[in-house]
Amino acid sequence: MRKHLLTGSLILVSFLSRSQTHSLAGFSDAEAGQQLQLEKTFDGYLSAANVDSGIRIMSARPHHVGSPGDKAVVNYIYNQFKSWGYDVQLETFYVPFPTPTERLLEMTGPVHFKATLAEPPLKEDRTSGQTSEQLPTYNCWSPDGDVTGELVYVNYGIPEDYDRLARMGISVKGKIVIAKYGHSWRGIKPKVAQEHGAIGCIIYSDPKDDGYYEGDVYPKGAFKSEYGVQRGSVMDMPIYPGDPLTPGVGATKDAKRLDRKDALTLLKIPVLPISYHDAEPLLRALEGPVAPEDWRGALPMTYHVGPGKTLVHLKLAFNWEMKTITDVIAKIPGSVWPDEWVIRGNHHDAWVNGAGDPISGQSAMLEEARAVGELRKTGWKPKRTIVYCAWDGEEPSLIGSTEWVETHAAELQQKAVVYINSDGNSRGFLEAGGSHGLEPFMNEIARDVIDPQTHITIADRRHARDLVNAAEGGHLKKELFQKKTITLGALGSGSDYSPFLQHLGIPSFDLGFGGESAGGEYHSIYDSYDDYRRFKDPSFQYGVALAETAGRTTLRMADVGLLPFDFRALYKTINDYATDLMAQLDQMRETTSLTNQLLKAHDYDYAMDTARHLMPPAAKDEIPYLNFSSLQNALTLLGHAANHLADTLAKAKLSDSQLQTVNEALYRAEQQLLSDNGLPRRPWYRHTIYAPGFYTGYGVKTLPGIREAIEQRNFEEAQQQIEIDAAVLKKFAAYLSAIFFKE
Incomplete structure (x- = not known):
C-alpha cells in the first residue's frame, strides 16, 4: 500500500511541478x-x-x-x-582536546565483570584495523573521575524519565546511571544525571534503537553490531559551543582563557559510552522494579530499573592537552x-x-x-x-x-x-x-x-515523502495535496x-x-x-x-542582482510558532487542571500515565494565563511590513548604488532578531526565534525564551520573554519598513 501511495504521490507532484515556470x-x-x-x-x-x-x-x-x-x-x-x-x-x-589515558568500567557486585571497551577490527572493513591511530571509545569533555556506586537504569536519561523515576520512588543521588542513546543529544544525558545528584553516567546503544532489532548488523548489514560504540562530545553546548575556555572570543594563541574549573560547559561527573555487548551484563544484574514497557529494549532479558546489589566502578583519566x-x-x-x-x-x-x-x-x-x-x-x-x-x-x-x-x-x-x-x-x-x-x-x-x-525533482520527492508520512499518521489533509512547496526546518x-x-x-x-x-x-x-x-x-x-x-x-x-529574501515567509513561520505556543499553553493548562481534579478525587488509575505499580503523578500548580497581546501586536506590524516590503521590491527600479544599499539592508535584516542579552542563562545564543533546546541539545526550540520558560513552568520569566520577543519583532518590523520609505 505504501508503494502504491508513493507512486501516486510522485505522479501528482510531478504534474504540479511541470506546471511551474522557471x-x-x-x-x-x-x-x-x-x-x-x-x-x-x-x-x-x-x-x-x-x-x-x-x-x-x-x-x-x-x-x-x-x-x-x-x-x-x-x-x-x-x-x-x-x-x-x-x-x-x-x-x-x-x-584543549582531551583524550583518554585511562578507562575502566567494571561491575564489582553481585558478580565481577570488566567491560571490554573496544571495537574489534573486521576483515570486511579494511581501515577498521588501524588501531594505533584510532581514538579509543570515549566521550570527549568528560572530566577525570574515579567513582563507585549502585547502578540505576534511566531509559534515555532525559528530564521526563527522571520524573517517572521519582513517581517510582527511585533516586539517583550518589549513584551511577546507565542511559540509552537516542531521544536527545548525548550531552543532555550526563547533564540531567548530574542535576539529579548522580556521580557517573554510562551511555549505550540498545539494539532496539540501533542493532539487530532493526536489521542485519555490520558487516552483513548496516546496523550496529554488539561491539559498536558511538563516540562523541558531552560538552554542554546549549550554553555555548566552541572552545570551552574562550567563550565569545576566538581561541587565538594569546587569547585570555578561563581556568577549566570555571568553564560552564564542562560537566562534573565522569561519562563513558559502551557497546550493548558491555551493557548487557550490567543491565542483566539489575534488580528493583521491572522497567515500564516503553523503557524496554531488545536485549534478551527482563529490563529492571534498579538500584540494588549491582555495584559499578567507573574510572577515567584524560590528558587535557592543547x-x-x-x-x-x-x-x-x-x-x-x-x-x-x-x-x-x-x-x-x-x-x-x-x-x-x-x-x-x-x-x-x-x-x-x-x-x-x-x-x-x-x-x-x-x-x-x-x-x-x-x-x-x-x-x-x-x-x-x-x-x-x-x-x-x-x-x-x-x-x-x-x-x-x-x-x-x-x-x-x-x-x-x-x-x-x-x-x-x-x-x-x-x-x-x-x-x-x-x-523527478528533489522538491517533488521530498513532497511525496511528506504526503506518505502524513497518510500513515492519519493526518493527511486536503491542503497538503494542494501544497506545492517544501518547508524549511528550523x-x-x-x-x-x-x-x-x-x-x-x-x-x-x-x-x-x-x-x-x-x-x-x-x-x-x-x-x-x-x-x-x-x-x-x-x-x-x-x-x-x-x-x-x-x-x-x-x-x-x-x-543575483536583488537578493531573494522574502520576509512574508518568515512572518508566517513566526506567527505559526506563536500560535502553536499559545495552543500548547492552553493544552498544558487543561491537562494540569484535569489531573489535579482526578488526584484530588483519588482516581489514580485514570490519572496515572505509567504502569499501575508506579506511584501516581504529583499534583502541580495550576497554570496562569499569560498576556500575549504585545507579541500578537508585534506580529501584526511585522506582517504589514513584510507585505509592504515585498510589494515595493517587486515594483522598484533601482540604480546600482541603491541596489547595493537595499541588498545590504536585506542580508543584515536577520541580525535585528538578535537579543542584546541573549537567552536566559546562556547569553551566547542571541537569536530570539531559533536555538538548540536547553534539554534537547541538537533539537531546536522556536521562540526559545518563551517556550522553555513555559516548559520549565517559570511563568514569570515566560511573561518577561514575551515582552522581550515582542520588542525585538517590533524593531524588526520597523527595520523592514525603513528599507524603503512609504509613499
Whole structure:
C-alpha cells in the first residue's frame, strides 16, 4: 500500500511541478536564462567518480583533532583549492582536546565483570584495523573521575524519565546511571544525571534503537553490531559551543582563557559510552522494579530499573592537552560586490575515519568547488565573493567554525550575505533547514535539481515523502495535496551553522540528503569507506546531488542582482510558532487542571500515565494565563511590513548604488532578531526565534525564551520573554519598513 501511495504521490507532484515556470527571484527573465545555462554547465563538470575518490582519500586514515591524519586531510584540501585557482589561507586556533589515558568500567557486585571497551577490527572493513591511530571509545569533555556506586537504569536519561523515576520512588543521588542513546543529544544525558545528584553516567546503544532489532548488523548489514560504540562530545553546548575556555572570543594563541574549573560547559561527573555487548551484563544484574514497557529494549532479558546489589566502578583519566586546529579558507573575489560574501562550509575532522561523517559532505563540497573553478576558466566571475570553508574541530564542539566566527564577528556581520552548511550525506531525500526569509528561494533551488534515483525533482520527492508520512499518521489533509512547496526546518544545533545563525544572526542553510541509509556506523571505527560504499551511497550520486543543490544555492546567491529574501515567509513561520505556543499553553493548562481534579478525587488509575505499580503523578500548580497581546501586536506590524516590503521590491527600479544599499539592508535584516542579552542563562545564543533546546541539545526550540520558560513552568520569566520577543519583532518590523520609505 505504501508503494502504491508513493507512486501516486510522485505522479501528482510531478504534474504540479511541470506546471511551474522557471522564473528566478531577483533575476530578470534574460538573467534567469543565463543563470540556468550557467548551472547546466556547472552540472556537466560534476563527477560521481570524483566524489568517490575524495571520500576514499580523505577517510583513508583516522583524522581526529591534532592527529597526523588530520594534518594530511588539511593539506589535501588546501592543495585541491590551490590547484583550482582559489586564494587559500589556513587559519589556526589553539584549544584543549582531551583524550583518554585511562578507562575502566567494571561491575564489582553481585558478580565481577570488566567491560571490554573496544571495537574489534573486521576483515570486511579494511581501515577498521588501524588501531594505533584510532581514538579509543570515549566521550570527549568528560572530566577525570574515579567513582563507585549502585547502578540505576534511566531509559534515555532525559528530564521526563527522571520524573517517572521519582513517581517510582527511585533516586539517583550518589549513584551511577546507565542511559540509552537516542531521544536527545548525548550531552543532555550526563547533564540531567548530574542535576539529579548522580556521580557517573554510562551511555549505550540498545539494539532496539540501533542493532539487530532493526536489521542485519555490520558487516552483513548496516546496523550496529554488539561491539559498536558511538563516540562523541558531552560538552554542554546549549550554553555555548566552541572552545570551552574562550567563550565569545576566538581561541587565538594569546587569547585570555578561563581556568577549566570555571568553564560552564564542562560537566562534573565522569561519562563513558559502551557497546550493548558491555551493557548487557550490567543491565542483566539489575534488580528493583521491572522497567515500564516503553523503557524496554531488545536485549534478551527482563529490563529492571534498579538500584540494588549491582555495584559499578567507573574510572577515567584524560590528558587535557592543547591542540592546534586548522580551518581551510578558500576565496574567489567578487567582481561587482566584493565586500558581500557568500560562505559555504563543511567540517573535515572526524572521530575516526569518518567516511560518512563528515567526509561524504566534504567531498561533495570539494567537487562543487572544483566545478565552480571550472566555470571561472570559461570567463565567468561571481559578482559576490565566494568563501569556501573546511572546518576543523567540529566533532568536539563546533570549535573551528565557532572560533573563526568569534574572531571575525564584526566583519562577518558587515559582509556575510548567507552561510550554506552541509555535513554528512547519503542517499534519500533532501533535508533542508534554515532561515525562513529564504524559504521561497530554497524552493526554487529544489525545483531545479533532479533526484538521481527517481528522476523527478528533489522538491517533488521530498513532497511525496511528506504526503506518505502524513497518510500513515492519519493526518493527511486536503491542503497538503494542494501544497506545492517544501518547508524549511528550523535549525537547532549540531553542525557549523550554529555560530553564524544563532550568535551573529547571519542567514543560514543546512543542506544534505538522507533517509535511506540507516545504520550504526555513526562515530565508530566502522564509519569507513567500505561501509559507505556498501550501505550509504553506493553510486555516489547523492554526493553529486548535494553538490548540485548547494552549488546552485551558492551560485545564485553570488550572482543575483536583488537578493531573494522574502520576509512574508518568515512572518508566517513566526506567527505559526506563536500560535502553536499559545495552543500548547492552553493544552498544558487543561491537562494540569484535569489531573489535579482526578488526584484530588483519588482516581489514580485514570490519572496515572505509567504502569499501575508506579506511584501516581504529583499534583502541580495550576497554570496562569499569560498576556500575549504585545507579541500578537508585534506580529501584526511585522506582517504589514513584510507585505509592504515585498510589494515595493517587486515594483522598484533601482540604480546600482541603491541596489547595493537595499541588498545590504536585506542580508543584515536577520541580525535585528538578535537579543542584546541573549537567552536566559546562556547569553551566547542571541537569536530570539531559533536555538538548540536547553534539554534537547541538537533539537531546536522556536521562540526559545518563551517556550522553555513555559516548559520549565517559570511563568514569570515566560511573561518577561514575551515582552522581550515582542520588542525585538517590533524593531524588526520597523527595520523592514525603513528599507524603503512609504509613499
